[in-house]
Amino acid sequence: MKIIVQKYGGTSVANVERIRNVAARVIETKNKGFSPVVVVSAMGDTTDVLISLAKQINPKPSTREMDMLMATGEQTSIALLAMAIEALGERAVSLTGAQSGIKTDDFFSKAKIDSIDTIRIKKELSDDKIVIVAGFQGATDDGDITTLGRGGSDTTAVALAVALDAEKCEIYTDVLGIYTTDPRIVKDASLLESISYDELLEMAKLGAGVMHPRSVELARKNKMPLIVRSAFDYGQDGTEIIEVNEMEKAQVRGVTLDEDIVRISVPNVPDRPGIAYKLFSSLINLNVHIDMILQNLNHDGFNDISFTVPVDDLERILPTINAFVDEVGASPIVVKKDVAKLSIVGTGITSDVKIASGLFGKIYELGINIEMISTSEIKISCIIDQSQAKQALEEVHKYFGLNTQ
Amino acid sequence: MKIIVQKYGGTSVANVERIRNVAARVIETKNKGFSPVVVVSAMGDTTDVLISLAKQINPKPSTREMDMLMATGEQTSIALLAMAIEALGERAVSLTGAQSGIKTDDFFSKAKIDSIDTIRIKKELSDDKIVIVAGFQGATDDGDITTLGRGGSDTTAVALAVALDAEKCEIYTDVLGIYTTDPRIVKDASLLESISYDELLEMAKLGAGVMHPRSVELARKNKMPLIVRSAFDYGQDGTEIIEVNEMEKAQVRGVTLDEDIVRISVPNVPDRPGIAYKLFSSLINLNVHIDMILQNLNHDGFNDISFTVPVDDLERILPTINAFVDEVGASPIVVKKDVAKLSIVGTGITSDVKIASGLFGKIYELGINIEMISTSEIKISCIIDQSQAKQALEEVHKYFGLNTQ
Numbered sequence: 060m061k062i063i064v065q066k067y068g069g070t071s072v073a074n075v076e077r078i079r080n081v082a083a084r085v086i087e088t089k090n091k092g093f094s095p096v097v098v099v100s101a102m103g104d105t106t107d108v109l110i111s112l113a114k115q116i117n118p119k120p121s122t123r124e125m126d127m128l129m130a131t132g133e134q135t136s137i138a139l140l141a142m143a144i145e146a147l148g149e150r151a152v153s154l155t156g157a158q159s160g161i162k163t164d165d166f167f168s169k170a171k172i173d174s175i176d177t178i179r180i181k182k183e184l185s186d187d188k189i190v191i192v193a194g195f196q197g198a199t200d201d202g203d204i205t206t207l208g209r210g211g212s213d214t215t216a217v218a219l220a221v222a223l224d225a226e227k228c229e230i231y232t233d234v235l236g237i238y239t240t241d242p243r244i245v246k247d248a249s250l251l252e253s254i255s256y257d258e259l260l261e262m263a264k265l266g267a268g269v270m271h272p273r274s275v276e277l278a279r280k281n282k283m284p285l286i287v288r289s290a291f292d293y294g295q296d297g298t299e300i301i302e303v304n305e306m307e308k309a310q311v312r313g314v315t316l317d318e319d320i321v322r323i324s325v326p327n328v329p330d331r332p333g334i335a336y337k338l339f340s341s342l343i344n345l346n347v348h349i350d351m352i353l354q355n356l357n358h359d360g361f362n363d364i365s366f367t368v369p370v371d372d373l374e375r376i377l378p379t380i381n382a383f384v385d386e387v388g389a390s391p392i393v394v395k396k397d398v399a400k401l402s403i404v405g406t407g408i409t410s411d412v413k414i415a416s417g418l419f420g421k422i423y424e425l426g427i428n429i430e431m432i433s434t435s436e437i438k439i440s441c442i443i444d445q446s447q448a449k450q451a452l453e454e455v456h457k458y459f460g461l462n463t464q
Numbered sequence: 465m466k467i468i469v470q471k472y473g474g475t476s477v478a479n480v481e482r483i484r485n486v487a488a489r490v491i492e493t494k495n496k497g498f499s500p501v502v503v504v505s506a507m508g509d510t511t512d513v514l515i516s517l518a519k520q521i522n523p524k525p526s527t528r529e530m531d532m533l534m535a536t537g538e539q540t541s542i543a544l545l546a547m548a549i550e551a552l553g554e555r556a557v558s559l560t561g562a563q564s565g566i567k568t569d570d571f572f573s574k575a576k577i578d579s580i581d582t583i584r585i586k587k588e589l590s591d592d593k594i595v596i597v598a599g600f601q602g603a604t605d606d607g608d609i610t611t612l613g614r615g616g617s618d619t620t621a622v623a624l625a626v627a628l629d630a631e632k633c634e635i636y637t638d639v640l641g642i643y644t645t646d647p648r649i650v651k652d653a654s655l656l657e658s659i660s661y662d663e664l665l666e667m668a669k670l671g672a673g674v675m676h677p678r679s680v681e682l683a684r685k686n687k688m689p690l691i692v693r694s695a696f697d698y699g700q701d702g703t704e705i706i707e708v709n710e711m712e713k714a715q716v717r718g719v720t721l722d723e724d725i726v727r728i729s730v731p732n733v734p735d736r737p738g739i740a741y742k743l744f745s746s747l748i749n750l751n752v753h754i755d756m757i758l759q760n761l762n763h764d765g766f767n768d769i770s771f772t773v774p775v776d777d778l779e780r781i782l783p784t785i786n787a788f789v790d791e792v793g794a795s796p797i798v799v800k801k802d803v804a805k806l807s808i809v810g811t812g813i814t815s816d817v818k819i820a821s822g823l824f825g826k827i828y829e830l831g832i833n834i835e836m837i838s839t840s841e842i843k844i845s846c847i848i849d850q851s852q853a854k855q856a857l858e859e860v861h862k863y864f865g866l867n868t869q
Contacts, residue, residue, distance in 0.1 A: 075520045109540075115480045116544050117551035124550070127558050128543035131536035135514075138533035139521050145529070146522035153532050157562075158607050179607075202563050202584075 060184060062225040063088060066098040066194065066216035070233045071290035072136050073103030081231075082143035084293060085189055089149065094184045096223060098194040098216040099140055101132025122167035126196075126206045130155070133193035133212075141191050151189040154179065156196035157204065161215065163197035169208035170197060172215075175222035192219060210271020217274045221281040228283055229297075230270060231290035236298030237262065237269055239461035240314040245453050247462040251312065252296075255303040256285075258312050261404045261438045265315035275300070309407030311414060311459040316452045317400040318445055320350065321373055322430070323380065324365040326390040335364055338383050345379060347372045350400070351433040351442060365431065367400065367442060398430065399448035401455065402440040409434050414459075421458045427451055465589060467630040468493060471503040471599065471621035475638045476695035477541050478508030486636075487548035489698060490594055494554065499589045501628060503599040503621040504545055506537025527572035531601075531611045535560070538598035538617075546596050556594040559584065561601035562609065566620065568602035574613035575602060577620075580627035597624060615676020622679045626686040633688055634702075635675060636695035641703030642667070642674055644866035645719040650858050652867040656717065657701075660708040661690075663717050666809045666843045670720035680705070714812030716819060716864040721857045722805040723850055725755065726778055727835065728785065729770040731795040740769055743788050750784060752777045755805070756838045756847060770836065772805065772847060803835065804853035806860065807845040814839050819864075826863045832856055 065085065072078050081099075088095045109128050113120045120128075137153035144151035160176030183190045194212030197205050207214055213230060220228035234242070235250050237259060242248040254262075256279035263272040269287055278285045278300065288297025328334060335354060342349055353365040368376065373394070380392055401422075408414045418439060422429055431442040443451060456462060470490065477483050486504075493500045514533050518525045525533075542558035549556035565581030588595045599617030602610050612619055618635060625633035639647070640655050642664060647653040659667075661684035668677040674692055683690045683705065693702025733739060740759060747754055758770040773781065778799070785797055806827075813819045823844055827834055836847040848856060861867060 075517070078521060112480070112544065113547055116483060117547040120547040121550055124543045124546045124556075124558060127546070127560075128540060131539045131543075134536045134539070135533060138529045138536075139517065141529045141532070142518055142522040142525040145526055151529075153529060155532075155609075204560075 060094050061092060062096060062184065062220075062223045063093040064096045064098065064216050064220040064223065064225045064228045065231060066212055066229070067100070067231045067290055068212065068233065069100040069103055069106070071231055072099055072140065077290075078136070078139050078143045081140060081290070082147055084231075085144060086147055086149050089189060093226070096180060096184070096190045096192060096219055096225070097140065098192050098212055098219065099133065099136045100194050100212040101129075102136050102139075105132040105135070123203065126167045126170075126204050129206050130193070130196045130204045133195055137191045137193045144189055144191075149189055150187060151191055152183045153191040153193075154183075155193045156215070157198035157202065159192045159219070161197035161218070163199060163205045163207070165199045165201075165203065165205065167203075167205055170199075170205035172197060172207070172218050175218060177222050180219075180223065210273045213271050213274035214277060217277045217281075217283055217285070220283050221277065226284070227286060228278065229286045229288060231288060232269060233290060234269060235289045235292065235295050236287050237300075237313075239312065240452060240456045241268075241316065244316065244449055245456050245462075248456065249461055249463045251298050253299045253301050254312055255406055256300055257303060257437055258404050258406060259300050261402070261435070262313050262315055265317055265400065265402045265404070265438070265440070303406050309411040309414065310405050311403045311408055311461065312405040313403070314452060314456045314459065314461065315402045315404065316448055317402075318448060319370045320367045320398060320400055321370050322365060322367050322395040322398045322442060324363060324393040324395070325380065325384060326363045326393065327361045328364050328389045329387055330360050330362050334387060335362075338364065338380070339366075341379050341383065342368075342376055345372075345376055347376055351431050351440065353431050367398070367431070370396070397445040398442050399445045400440050400442055401448060401451050402438050403455065403459065404438045406437050409436060409439060415439055417458065418455065421455055422451060425451060425454055465499050466497060467501060467589065467625075467628045468498040469501045469503065469621050469625040469628065469630045469633045470636060471617055471634070472505070472636045472695055473617065473638065474505040474508055474511070476636055477504055477545065482695075483541070483544050483548045486545060486695070487552055489636075490549060491552055491554050494594060498631070501585060501589070501595045501597060501624055501630070502545065503597050503617055503624065504538065504541045505599050505617040506534075507541050507544075510537040510540070528608065531572045531575075531609050534611050535598070535601045535609045538600055542596045542598045549594055549596075554594055555592060556596055557588045558596040558598070559588075560598045560609075561620070562603035562607065564597045564624070566602035566623070568604060568610045568612070570604045570606075570608065570610065572608075572610055575604075575610035577602060577612070577623050580623060582627050585624075585628065615678045618676055618679035619682060622682045622686075622688055622690070625688050626682065631689070632691060633683065634691045634693060636693060637674060638695060639674060640694045640697065640700050641692050642705075642718075644717065645857060645861045646673075646721065649721065649854055650861050650867075653861065654866055654868045656703050658704045658706050659717055660811055661705055662708060662842055663809050663811060664705055666807070666840070667718050667720055670722055670805070670807045670809065670843070670845070708811050714816040714819065715810050716808045716813055716866065717810040718808070719857060719861045719864065719866065720807045720809065721853055722807070723853060724775045725772045725803060725805055726775050727770060727772050727800040727803045727847060729768060729798040729800070730785065730789060731768045731798065732766045733769050733794045734792055735765050735767050739792060740767075743769065743785070744771075746784050746788065747773075747781055750777075750781055752781055756836045756845065758836050772803070772836070775801070802850040803847050804850040805845050805847055806853060806856050807843050808860065808864065809843045811842050814841060814844060820844055822863065823860065826860055827856060830856060830859055
């Protein structure tokens with residue numbers, strides 16, 4: 060049995076017509092000799108409607124009850140997709156997360172998958188049925204319904220593909236695949252035929268937005284072949300996510316821009332061993348992703364510490380930072396909101412000095428000040444002023460030859 | 465632990481405001497020292513919206529997938545009601561049919577409850593939580609979601625009350641209780657303080673509509689105290705359903721009208737032993753409720769057979785009846801659609817000749833022809849012309865002194 064897992068996002072099943080299209084696509088896949096397992100998200104804006112309904116009733120609903128509510132969104136789409144497939148004469152069966160054997164921990168609203176018992180799915184597949192699974196959800200050992208949080212449906216798809224030992228996992232979405240940069244900002248962004256897990260991971264983390272890093276990491280760890288492609292134009296092959304080709308010459312594969320960050324500076328921190336560690340460990344305990352850290356020796360015995368965090372985390376971490384400031388006797392913090400992070404991604408690029416110097420040179424040429432720099436194996440990021448960020452993205456994308464034609 | 469089961473119908477939870485009211489009512493019940501188990505239906509017209517969505521996708525969706533879809537309606541309302549209760553500072557937990565331990569057979573869309581495993585509900589109650597259960601649904605042994613068909617939420621409530629050995633089961637609805645007749649037709653219908661299970665059963669079967677016979681039968685069998693009362697006016701005590709009071713003088717408790725029937729006549733059926741049995745057994749095999757049967761000796765060796773069936777069953781039974789006509793050589797059938805069944809209900813009324821003759825006399829006085837008559841222990845029904853049915857209902861209701869004041 061050659062199993063293929065296909066995931067269709069909310070826009071792909073947003074109305075009756077689109078659900079019918081997905082049904083036809085799934086049947087086409089079956090007719091090619093595959094056993095399709097189809098993961099779907101909630102229809103269109105269902106999730107937003109449910110959240111707004113809940114907030115009217117309780118401004119702070121418990122996460123358990125939110126999960127109970129949210130899970131109805133995917134349950135609706137799986138039933139409708141199964142009906143659409145049956146209307147075309149094929150046999151189908153829809154399964155909730157719990158029925159699919161997806162066991163999670165009990166961290167409601169951001170549960171993690173513990174295990175998948177595939178008995179039921181395999182039974183339905185061997186009965187020659189197309190299996191439709193509710194994405195984004197699972198159940199605890201007690202049978203309580205959980206949801207998986209951000210990137211949940213992609214994670215369901217990849218985890219199922221791994222558990223079922225599928226041939227591949229196809230992520231159908233509202234774009235043609237993975238681009239060299241955000242095509243909504245840069246008109247001549249190019250579609251990538253292939254990209255490595257690591258590169259996609261960096262792009263995802265840096266805000267490219269097509270797939271959540273969590274699901275990419277899971278695919279990488281299990282070497283599950285992934286394809287990101289269009290739910291609306293099946294003629295397009297999309298982007299294949301592959302293991303890195305070691306022979307490949309270092310080259311920039313994508314340029315990303317993240318404007319949802321803020322820069323926090325703590326001036327005049329006494330220069331004592333472990334003092335920065337103290338600050339960052341307390342923030343890490345709050346589960347904050349601290350991205351770039353800069354420590355400048357300012358003047359005798361004092362440092363300025365700067366770092367970036369996601370803008371959504373700002374409010375909740377301020378008390379912790381201010382407590383630190385009071386404790387060590389630093390100056391009041393400075394928060395700069397109009398910053399952006401421009402990054403280039405590509406395997407091996409940090410070992411090619413021409414690429415780094417080319418990037419910095421181009422930004423300098425544009426008259427833009429680089430406030431912070433950080434690098435990893437496969438990315439180089441610069442913090443720049445937000446007002447010039449889109450122009451920089453466009454120019455850097457062009458500079459590395461990523462534009463179409 | 466004094467458990468009380470309360471059931472709130474779709475109109476009682478149709479919007480945010482009403483859900484809040486129900487939450488307050490449930491908490492009030494808890495504060496009186498009861499442990500509430502609350503059964504809710506889907507909000508307002510959710511069910512209709514889901515059905516129409518399904519029909520757009522598949523004119524004949526499979527019942528399994530319909531149940532998967534429909535179950536989201538109640539799952540939404542239980543989550544929202546739990547949130548509303550939590551917003552008022554009480555602890556609550558919502559449970560789907562499956563989570564509540566409601567095991568059914570696998571007749572999707574009209575499943576019957578096989579058993580209820582109350583472990584989970586009892587655990588939550590002993591944790592001092594208010595338990596909210598999705599009405600109308602259960603699960604098979606395989607974990608497939610089923611719905612219970614018509615009267616499903618009432619059945620969930622009564623079955624839970626029985627399984628939990630509850631003090632009583634309260635059915636909250638959009639009317640004040642059980643009336644002597646349909647108050648939408650007869651303006652001065654009286655609210656009954658009490659009525660026996662048997663009388664209510666007859667009224668329900670005859671189309672009075674407040675409670676489905678299935679749930680009343682279950683309550684009667686288990687002697688579960690039932691109260692039907694208003695979800696909008698908690699000041700009203702509603703109607704208590706009691707065992708019959710043997711001492712009570714025979715009296716008419718209610719008058720009902722059922723316009724959703726048709727009269728079928730098969731003329732010139734050869735008068736041979738067992739021939740009527742042949743027709744009716746084949747119809748019973750189709751699961752049709754044949755209500756009234758009249759066999760008239762017509763002329764030498766031939767009978768006219770007439771009977772009534774629910775109008776919804778007409779289409780599907782015609783082929784069977786016509787096959788019978790062909791086989792025995794009877795004349796083509798005559799279907800009369802503009803008929804109605806007027807019934808009076810009350811324990812002991814058929815043994816009081818004054819009541820029966822009073823009914824027939826009154827109808828005669830109104831110049832209405834009685835086409836068929838049937839009686840049971842506690843009811844007398846007449847088939848009359850539909851055009852005069854509402855007038856007859858009003859007059860008969862008055863004749864037996866059931867109007868208010």
